[in-house]
Amino acid sequence: MPAAEAELTALQEVITVTGLPMFILVFTMIFALYRGLSHEEIIQITIGREPKAKE
DSSP: OOHHHHHHHHHHHHHHHHHHHHHHHHHHHHHHHHHHHHTOOOSOOOOSOOOOOOO
């Protein structure tokens, strides 16, 4: 196996070992956020309100 091919294989293994736990962590956080927001009792969300005119 040439050196470049061995380096590429090693890099792919490092990416997999590093990326898989990060994927699991982010996926769990997304699930937890979804569950948390689904328990909120929000009827209507208003983003930004018109400023009151000075009289």
